[in-house]
Amino acid sequence: MAAPGPDGAVVEWSRADVARLGELARLALPGEALLDDDLASVCFDGTWPEADGRSVVLATADGAGAVALTTRPGFSGTEAFVQLLAVHPDRRRAGIGQTLLAAADRWAASCGAHRLRLAGAAPYYLWPGVDTLWVGAAAFARASGFTVDGEAQNMALPAGARAPTPDGVAIRHVLDDGDAEAVRVLVRSQWPHWLAELDRGIEHGCCVGAFDGDGAPGAAALGFCCHSVNRFGWLGPVGTDPEAQGRGIGGALVGAVCRDLQVAGLRSVEVCWIGPEAFYASLGGVRSRTFTLLTRPVGER
Numbered sequence: 001m002a003a004p005g006p007d008g009a010v011v012e013w014s015r016a017d018v019a020r021l022g023e024l025a026r027l028a029l030p031g032e033a034l035l036d037d038d039l040a041s042v043c044f045d046g047t048w049p050e051a052d053g054r055s056v057v058l059a060t061a062d063g064a065g066a067v068a069l070t071t072r073p074g075f076s077g078t079e080a081f082v083q084l085l086a087v088h089p090d091r092r093r094a095g096i097g098q099t100l101l102a103a104a105d106r107w108a109a110s111c112g113a114h115r116l117r118l119a120g121a122a123p124y125y126l127w128p129g130v131d132t133l134w135v136g137a138a139a140f141a142r143a144s145g146f147t148v149d150g151e152a153q154n155m156a157l158p159a160g161a162r163a164p165t166p167d168g169v170a171i172r173h174v175l176d177d178g179d180a181e182a183v184r185v186l187v188r189s190q191w192p193h194w195l196a197e198l199d200r201g202i203e204h205g206c207c208v209g210a211f212d213g214d215g216a217p218g219a220a221a222l223g224f225c226c227h228s229v230n231r232f233g234w235l236g237p238v239g240t241d242p243e244a245q246g247r248g249i250g251g252a253l254v255g256a257v258c259r260d261l262q263v264a265g266l267r268s269v270e271v272c273w274i275g276p277e278a279f280y281a282s283l284g285g286v287r288s289r290t291f292t293l294l295t296r297p298v299g300e301r
Contacts, residue, residue, distance in 0.1 A: 010103045013057040013066065015044040021057060021066055021086075028086035038126065038231050041200070043068035043083055046124035048196065054111050055083075058103050064088045065096040067104050070121050071111050080108035080298065081121035085137075101144055108298045118146060119293035120273065123196040124230055128152035128273045129291035138292065146294040155271040155280045156288035157235070159262035163251030163283065169222060170215025171256050174207040182221040183209045186241055194237040201226030201237075208256045210240070210249045225253035227269070233261055234270045254283055 013021060021043065022036040047055040047070060059066035065087040071080050082104060087096045108116050118141055120128040129152055130137050165171050174180050180202050187198050201207035210223040223240035227233070235257055240250045261269050270288065271280055277287075 009061060010058040010100065011061055013059050015040060017057070017059075018044060020063055021059075021068075021084075024063065024066055024088060025084060025086045027088055034126070035232050039068075039084070042124050042126050042230050046070055046083065046121070048072060048123065050196065056107055058100065058107065060096060060099065064091040065100050067100040069104055069107060070124070071108075071113055072121050074115065076114070078111060078113045079115045079117055080104070080111060080113035081117045081119060081125075083121060083126055097140055098144070105298055113298055115295055116298050117149070117293070117295045119149065119295070120152070120291075122273075123194070124200075126231060127291060128154070129293040132290045132292055141294050145296045147296065148292055149295040150293035152291045152293060153274050153277075153287055154289040154291070155274045155277065155285040157254070157258060157269045157271060157280060157283055157285045159258050159266045159269050161258045161269070161283045161285075162255040163248060165252045166248045168213060169247070169249055169252070170211045170213070170219070171208060171252050172211070172215060173205070174202050174209045174224070175205070176217075178217050179209055179211070179221075180207075182211065182219065183207065183224045186221040186224065187239070190241065191237070191239055194239070197229045197237050198224065198226060200229045204228060206257075206260075208253055208260075210244075210253055223249045223253055225250075225257050227257045227261060231270070231272070233264075233266050233268075234272045235261075236272050250279060251283060254280075 018036050018040045021039050025034045043057050047053045053071045055070040057066060057068045067085045068083040069080055070083055071078050085100060118130050174183055187194055206228045207224060207226045209221050211219040212222055213219055222244040225238040227235045258269050
C-alpha cells in the first residue's frame with residue numbers, strides 16, 4: 001500500500017521487512033538494543049484484536065525512515081499511537097520525520113482516530129513514552145504540535161536479586177495448560193487488563209507462577225510474573241493475589257525471573273511502567289528512566 005500525500009510518499013512494510021526495520025531502529029537508537037523479535041512482537045504483531053485495533057508500519061521508499069502505528073480505544077473514541085519513529089542518522093534534518101508524521105496522521109484519520117499519541121500503547125509497546133534524555137525527539141515532538149499528557153517511570157533491578165520462597169508456596173514456570181489456566185483465572189479476577197500480556201508471556205515461555213500448597217496439579221495460583229513480553233529483559237506484568245500479599249510471594253516471583261535473565265546473560269533487569277516503587281526498591285531496584293507521554297489532535301500540524 002502506498003500512502004501518497006502533499007508531504008511525500010511512503011510505502012507499507014510487511015512482517016517480512018522486520019530485519020530492515022530492526023537495522024534502521026538499531027542505527028537510530030543504538031542504546032536501546034532492540035531485537036528483531038521485539039519489533040516483530042510490537043510493530044507487526046501488536047494489534048489488539050479485542051479492541052478492534054489496527055496496526056501498520058510505514059516507511060520512506062528508500063528505507064531511510066519508518067514509523068510504526070497502532071490504534072487503541074480511548075476515553076472518547078479511537079486513538080492512534082506511534083510505537084516507533086526512526087530515521088537513519090545520516091538522513092536526519094531532511095524532513096523525513098515530518099513526512100512520516102504526516103503519513104501517520106493520514107493513516108490515523110483513515111482509522112477514525114481523533115488523537116495521535118507518543119505514548120505506550122498497552123498492552124504491546126516498546127516504551128511507555130518518550131525518554132526525557134531524548135532531547136532531539138522531544139524538540140521534534142513539540143515543534144510538531146505535541147503537548148505533554150503525563151509521565152511514566154521505569155526502574156532497574158540487579159539481575160542477581162533474589163528472595164526466598166515462602167512456606168506453603170510452589171514457584172515454577174508456567175508451562176502446562178493447567179498452570180496456565182490457574183494463572184489466567186487469577187488475572188481475570190484481579191487484573192483483566194493484563195490478560196493479553198499474560199498470554200504473551202505464557203506463549204513465550206516467560207511466565208513464572210506461584211501456586212498454593214505443594215503446587216500439585218490443580219492448585220490455585222497465588223501470583224505470577226512475566227518478562228520479555230514486549231522487550232527482551234523487561235520485567236512485567238507481575239501481581240500477587242491481594243489475599244496472599246505480605247507473605248513474600250511477589251519477591252520470590254521476581255527473583256525467579258531475575259534468575260532466568262541472569263542466566264541469559266543480563267546484569268540488570270528493567271521494570272517497565274512501575275507501580276509499587278517501594279516493593280521494587282526493597283529488592284534493590286532504582287529509578288532508571290523517565291518518559292514523557294505526548295499527544296496532539298489528528299491533523300494538527
